[in-house]
Amino acid sequence: MVQPSKPTSDTLQNYQGIGVPEESLAVILQRGGDELLLSKVPNRFTVRPSSIASASNNWAATTGAKLNRRIGQSNLEEYLVGPENLDAAMQAARASDAVAFASHVYCPANNPSTFFYLTDQITIQFGEQVDEQSRNAIALAANLTIVRSVSGIPNTFVCEVNKQATENPVKIANRLTRYPEVLIAEPNILVETQQHYKPRDPFYPQQWYLNNRGGNELVGDAQIYAEAAWDMTRGARSIVIAIADDSVDLTHPDFQGQGKIVSPIDFKDDDTSPMPVAESDNHGTSCAGVAAAEENGKGIVGVAPGCALMPIRTSGFLDDESIEKIFNWAVEKGAAIISCSWGPGAVYYPLSLRQSAVITKAATQGRGGRGCVILFAAGNANRPVNGTVDEKDWPNNILGDRTKWLAGFAVHPDVIAVSASTSLNKKAAYSNWGNSISVCAPSNNAPPGTWLPETGFIATAPEVTQYLPGLGVFTADRVGVAGYDPGDYTNTFGGTSSATPVVAGVAALVLSANPRLTAREVRGILEQTADKIVDSQPDPQLGNRMGNYDPNSRRSDWFGYGKVNALKAVQAAVRKGGGNPNIGGARFSDISGHWAENFIEALAAGNIISGFPDGSFKPDDCLNRAQYAALLVSAFSPIPKRLATNFIDVSASFWARSAIERANRAGFLSGFPGLKFGPNQNLTKTEAIVSLVNGLELKGGNPDVLKVYTDRSQIPNFALSAAATATALKIVVNYPARDRLSPQRDITRAEISALIYQTLVAINRARAIDSPYIV
Numbered sequence: 003m004v005q006p007s008k009p010t011s012d013t014l015q016n017y018q019g020i021g022v023p024e025e026s027l028a029v030i031l032q033r034g035g036d037e038l039l040l041s042k043v044p045n046r047f048t049v050r051p052s053s054i055a056s057a058s059n060n061w062a063a064t065t066g067a068k069l070n071r072r073i074g075q076s077n078l079e080e081y082l083v084g085p086e087n088l089d090a091a092m093q094a095a096r097a098s099d100a101v102a103f104a105s106h107v108y109c110p111a112n113n114p115s116t117f118f119y120l121t122d123q124i125t126i127q128f129g130e131q132v133d134e135q136s137r138n139a140i141a142l143a144a145n146l147t148i149v150r151s152v153s154g155i156p157n158t159f160v161c162e163v164n165k166q167a168t169e170n171p172v173k174i175a176n177r178l179t180r181y182p183e184v185l186i187a188e189p190n191i192l193v194e195t196q197q198h199y200k201p202r203d204p205f206y207p208q209q210w211y212l213n214n215r216g217g218n219e220l221v222g223d224a225q226i227y228a229e230a231a232w233d234m235t236r237g238a239r240s241i242v243i244a245i246a247d248d249s250v251d252l253t254h255p256d257f258q259g260q261g262k263i264v265s266p267i268d269f270k271d272d273d274t275s276p277m278p279v280a281e282s283d284n285h286g287t288s289c290a291g292v293a294a295a296e297e298n299g300k301g302i303v304g305v306a307p308g309c310a311l312m313p314i315r316t317s318g319f320l321d322d323e324s325i326e327k328i329f330n331w332a333v334e335k336g337a338a339i340i341s342c343s344w345g346p347g348a349v350y351y352p353l354s355l356r357q358s359a360v361i362t363k364a365a366t367q368g369r370g371g372r373g374c375v376i377l378f379a380a381g382n383a384n385r386p387v388n389g390t391v392d393e394k395d396w397p398n399n400i401l402g403d404r405t406k407w408l409a410g411f412a413v414h415p416d417v418i419a420v421s422a423s424t425s426l427n428k429k430a431a432y433s434n435w436g437n438s439i440s441v442c443a444p445s446n447n448a449p450p451g452t453w454l455p456e457t458g459f460i461a462t463a464p465e466v467t468q469y470l471p472g473l474g475v476f477t478a479d480r481v482g483v484a485g486y487d488p489g490d491y492t493n494t495f496g497g498t499s500s501a502t503p504v505v506a507g508v509a510a511l512v513l514s515a516n517p518r519l520t521a522r523e524v525r526g527i528l529e530q531t532a533d534k535i536v537d538s539q540p541d542p543q544l545g546n547r548m549g550n551y552d553p554n555s556r557r558s559d560w561f562g563y564g565k566v567n568a569l570k571a572v573q574a575a576v577r578k579g580g581g582n583p584n585i586g587g588a589r590f591s592d593i594s595g596h597w598a599e600n601f602i603e604a605l606a607a608g609n610i611i612s613g614f615p616d617g618s619f620k621p622d623d624c625l626n627r628a629q630y631a632a633l634l635v636s637a638f639s640p641i642p643k644r645l646a647t648n649f650i651d652v653s654a655s656f657w658a659r660s661a662i663e664r665a666n667r668a669g670f671l672s673g674f675p676g677l678k679f680g681p682n683q684n685l686t687k688t689e690a691i692v693s694l695v696n697g698l699e700l701k702g703g704n705p706d707v708l709k710v711y712t713d714r715s716q717i718p719n720f721a722l723s724a725a726a727t728a729t730a731l732k733i734v735v736n737y738p739a740r741d742r743l744s745p746q747r748d749i750t751r752a753e754i755s756a757l758i759y760q761t762l763v764a765i766n767r768a769r770a771i772d773s774p775y776i777v
Contacts, residue, residue, distance in 0.1 A: 026654040027176045031108070031118070032188055039654060040118070040172070043107040044085040046070065048078045048119055049095050050103040061098040065091035073119055076192055080107070080119070096168075103163060105170040108191075109299075120171050123149075123190035124178070127158040132183045140181055144174055158186075182645060205302045205491060208476040210425055211444040211504060212305065219471045220425045223533065224444050224565075226504060228305060231511055231568035234576065236297065237308030238514040240614075243294050243506055244337035246328050247286025247344065249278040250313035251480045254287060254490060256295035256302055261310055265335035268315040269327050276315030284485045286313065288495045289343045291478025293503035294510070301491060302477060305507020305568065309514065312337050320346050322356040329360045329376075333368040336614075338513050340364065341506035343379045343499035345409055347453050349401065353410035365416035365521050370591030370617020373521030375509045378411040379498035380421045381434035383462045384450035384543050387412045387419060388436050391544070395463040400454070413438040418509075418525055421561060422446075422501040424472035428537045429549055429560045431470050433498055439562035440525065441532050443504035446496025447472025450543055466543050475500045508568045516575040517612075523578065531571045532564030590619035597737045598752035600771050601759040610637045611755060621752035628658035628681035630690070630754065631665040637758050640668030640697065647672070649679035656681065670697030684748040688721045691745075694733065694761050695724035703730030710777060711743045721745065731764040733757060734777040 031038040047067075062069070067081040083091045095104040105120040124146060128137055137159070141148050145167035152158040163171055171189035178187035206212075210220055212228040239261045252263060252275070268276040278284065294311045295304035312335060317324045332340045345351070353361075361376060368374030380387055387409040393401040412419040412434070419438050422430035422445035429435075432450040433442070449466040453459050477500070479485035479492040486492040505528065512524050519527070537549030537560065548559040557563055590606070590613045593599045598621055605611040611633060613619040625633075634640060646663045653659070662679060665671040670693045673679045694700070703726035708714045710729065717725050725745070728734050735756035736742055749757075760776065762768035 023648055027173045030176055030654055031172060031191070032175060032179070032186070038110055040108045040110065043109055043117060044088060046080055046082050046107045046117075047088065047092050047095070048073065048080050048105050048107060049101045050077055050122055051079065052100055052102040061094040061100065062091070065094050067091040067095075073192060076119070076121060078119060078121065078192070102165060106172075108172070119192040121190045121192060122163040122171065124161045124163065124171050124175050125152065125158060125186070125188045125190065126161055126178060126184060127155065127186040129183050129185055130157060132157065136183055140178070140183060144178055146174070160190075179646075185642065185645065203297060203299055203301055203303045205476060208493060209302060210473055211475060212303070219473055221427050223535075224423070224425045224427045226305070226444065226508065226566055227569040231508075231572045234572050235308070235511055235514045237294070237306035237507075237510055238517070239308060239310050241306070241339070241510050241513045241517065242310040242312050242335075242337045243306065243339040243341060243503075243510050244312040244314055244332040245286055245290045245293065245503065245506075246314040246316055246332070246340065246342050247289055248280075248318070249283040249286050249315050250276050250290045250311075251278055251287040251478075252276070252313065253481050254291070254478050255300045255481075256291055256298065256304075256478050257311060259296040259298060262296055264310045264312045265331070266313045267331055269317045269324065269331075270315050276313040278480055278484065281484065284480055285343065285499065286315070287480050288475075288477045288486070288492060289341065289499060289503045292475065292495070292500055293339075293341060293507040295478055305504055306510035306514065309507075309510045316344070320351075320357075322354050325357045326360045329364040333364050333374060336369075337374055338369055338517075339375045339377070339506045339510050341377050341503050342411065343497075343502045345379065345381055345411055349452075349454075350406050350408045351410045352408055353414060357410075358414060361411075361414050362416050368521070370613075372519070372591075372617050373416075375418065375506075375513070375521045375524050376414075376416060377418045377420055377502050377506050377509070378409075378414075379502040380412050380419050380436075380439055381409050381452070382422075382432040382448075382450060382497045382499075383407075383434060383452040384432050384541065385434055385452075385462065386436040387434050387438050393463065397457075397460065397463075400457065400460075401463075409434065416521075418505065418528065419562070420498055420502040420505050422496075422498045423535060423561065423565050426472055427535045427565070428472075428539070429541070430472070430496075430498075430501075431466055431542055433501075433560070435548060435559045437557070437559060439557075439559065441505060441528050441563055441566050442535075442561040443501035443508075443566050444475075445498065445501040445504075446474040446494070448496060462543070464543060468542060470542070505566050508566045508571055511568055512571050512575040515572045516578055519575060519578065524575075527571050527574045527578070528566055529563035531567050531574050532562070533567050533570075534558075534564045535561060537561075591617045593619050593621055593752075596621050596752065597773075597775060598735075598756050600773065601735075601756040602752065604759055604768065604771060605637075605755055610758070619751065621755075622750050624684045624748040625751055625754050626682050627671070627679065627685050627689075628656075628662060630685045630693075631661040631671060631681075632658050633754065633758065634665045634668075634670050634693070634697070635661045637762065638668075638670075638697070640664050640670060642667040643669050647677065647679075649673050650677045652679050652681055665697070668697055669699075670694070685754070686745070687743065687747055687749045687753065688718060688725070688745040690749050690754060690757055691728045691734070692721050692724040694757065695727050698761065698765060700727050700731060700764065703727035710741060712741045713743055713745070717743065717745045729777055731760075732776055733760040733764055735760055735773065735775050736777055737775045740775055740777055 067083040070080045070082045095101045103122040108118040145164040146161040149160045175187040175189045216222040295302045297303045297307035364374045385407045393405040418440040421439045421442040422433040423442045424447040447470040450462040475495040476493045551558045646667045707729045
């Protein structure tokens with residue numbers, strides 16, 4: 003037994019290299035071996051009423067706090083208060099004998115839509131040899147009462163926060179980790195259950211096209227079922243949506259976020275700032291909002307809020323060079339989706355050879371050979387994307403007789419052409435149509451029109467003057483008074499211009515769920531999972547009826563294969579096996595024929611290792627220590643064995659902090675003198691071997707086995723035993739020469755893949771792979 007340490011509050015208050023440092027106390031939630039970065043919600047807090055209170059809730063009346071609701075079965079009450087009064091209201095609550103406990107409400111720093119409610123409980127796991135007297139002393143110092151043990155987890159107890167506590171359970175739990183006797187301290191949090199994820203961005207309820215339950219001029223199934231899809235993925239930052247348009251207002255609050263904007267470019271002014279300039283530069287901002295507005299609690303949310311956005315300001319002209327610049331830039335900078343809500347100012351526009359070729363190149367060679375998903379708006383003239391119409395009654399006879407219509411971009415075989423449906427699940431009156439339409443997506447309803455150089459925007463004939471039911475699309479607008487509407491948002495956006503980024507967002511969710519899919523496979527999924535909406539009514543302008551589906555092709559000229567369904571599409575992507583295995587002969591574009599190809603493929607198939615957004619793996623690049631920690635967690639799900647070291651060069655917000663802590667606590671990785679970890683320092687082959695052997699506590703091997711290496715004298719003394727064990731267990735893989743270990747050299751991504759796979763073989767978690775480079 004450990005002798006009572008008689009801990010005091012001094013241990014809690016003074017950080018000495020063990021536990022959570024002072025600057026991170028209020029922003030780190032320790033949970034299940036992970037650490038979540040938190041933010042305080044500024045306008046609410048919770049209390050637990052006292053069972054022995056002698057006073058009423060006058061504290062709330064004096065501070066302006068208003069009871070919002072009682073939270074489930076927790077006996078917690080949620081109060082709303084102005085941000086400027088939050089601290090005073092909480093202080094009054096804690097001072098009142100009507101309140102037993104008061105706490106901030108938190109949210110994950112990268113997800114302000116989720117609320118974490120703190121109870122008055124903290125779970126503590128003590129070290130194996132910590133006796134009861136020491137446990138009680140630690141609890142007393144932290145103003146806790148030990149309530150009960152936790153069944154099935156040794157030395158683990160549920161504690162309650164006493165009235166005397168001056169800090170909330172997040173801070174108290176983090177302070178407890180400063181005791182060497184405490185292995186884990188976790189506050190008990192409440193998270194509201196939802197059947198489907200629902201953003202809390204304030205204007206989200208107006209985004210009926212994402213999810214709705216019906217209403218005025220609105221049917222429930224006009225939505226794309228985004229909430230249910232978000233239960234599986236809200237989009238990955240590695241999936242980049244390129245919006246090629248007139249501009250994107252990068253100052254808009256819904257385009258903020260770490261890694262949100264990727265490779266912006268302005269081909270009109272030849273710079274890297276695709277911001278609006280002209281009074282009419284409004285269109286692209288709204289399109290970008292529909293596809294990818296960040297979920298940040300500030301406005302709207304895009305179809306794929308977690309994905310990155312590549313804003314491309316076009317030149318405003320459709321010459322060959324301009325089109326080549328757009329698509330070449332998108333491909334070179336790693337776009338997965340290219341969304342184009344524009345077309346030529348011409349009735350008949352076939353693509354040039356170069357224009358057609360660059361689109362094909364992007365669709366087949368982008369993303370490392372898997373292809374970029376390319377989408378074009380069908381157009382808003384209520385005309386065929388490729389066909390003939392008897393035109394009459396146009397002003398000044400601009401068009402007449404049998405007129406050929408051709409939207410060259412929309413009919414390109416590698417393009418997903420998008421038409422529009424309404425909030426009533428009917429054809430939008432303006433939407434172009436034809437046998438090249440792939441799918442449709444919800445948008446507004448309005449009379450048909452087109453833009454011609456000689457007239458500007460003009461209604462197509464005969465002009466539709468009747469009332470057309472349907473809601474507009476609520477999305478981002480230019481910041482301030484400029485734009486479609488005063489303010490930062492508009493509810494009047496629409497056209498196939500709005501339908502196209504809806505589909506682009508769904509395609510991004512599909513690739514987030516399964517990034518190995520080819521562009522052609524993504525298109526197939528969108529078409530096969532689309533909802534077969536039907537419109538049997540005649541078109542109000544031309545009188546044609548094309549709202550039903552051919553029994554053989556299962557298509558409609560108005561809706562293509564139907565209205566996109568995000569839920570079904572993401573489900574299909576998850577079920578699908580993993581893309582075309584013939585691309586480059588491998589899952590990644592740059593490992594075909596590589597000596598480590600089979601090791602890399604095997605780890606990727608097990609979702610242990612991944613590549614880059616462009617479809618490459620970069621097998622010969624070096625690996626740093628932070629990347630290695632993340633790989634260890636993915637491969638071995640390490641179990642904590644010791645207290646974590648709080649490295650001074652790994653901040654609370656560092657992307658790999660959780661992985662580094664888990665690898666450290668499990669014995670895989672340690673640091674350097676001065677509490678440094680060196681997260682960006684390259685890993686050597688020796689360090690990798692020692693890490694794997696120590697972390698998994700592998701045994702066996704005689705030092706004589708090292709004679710197989712011609713460079714054995716270069717193996718550091720501290721690594722001799724681990725190197726012998728790894729060699730005896732056939733973990734070591736040496737390329738190009740089996741007899742050269744190269745122990746001091748920085749390890750490559752290919753080499754670490756081989757080492758980890760062979761380690762999995764050694765612990766009977768993988769089948770052996772035949773390779774001439776296994777020692």
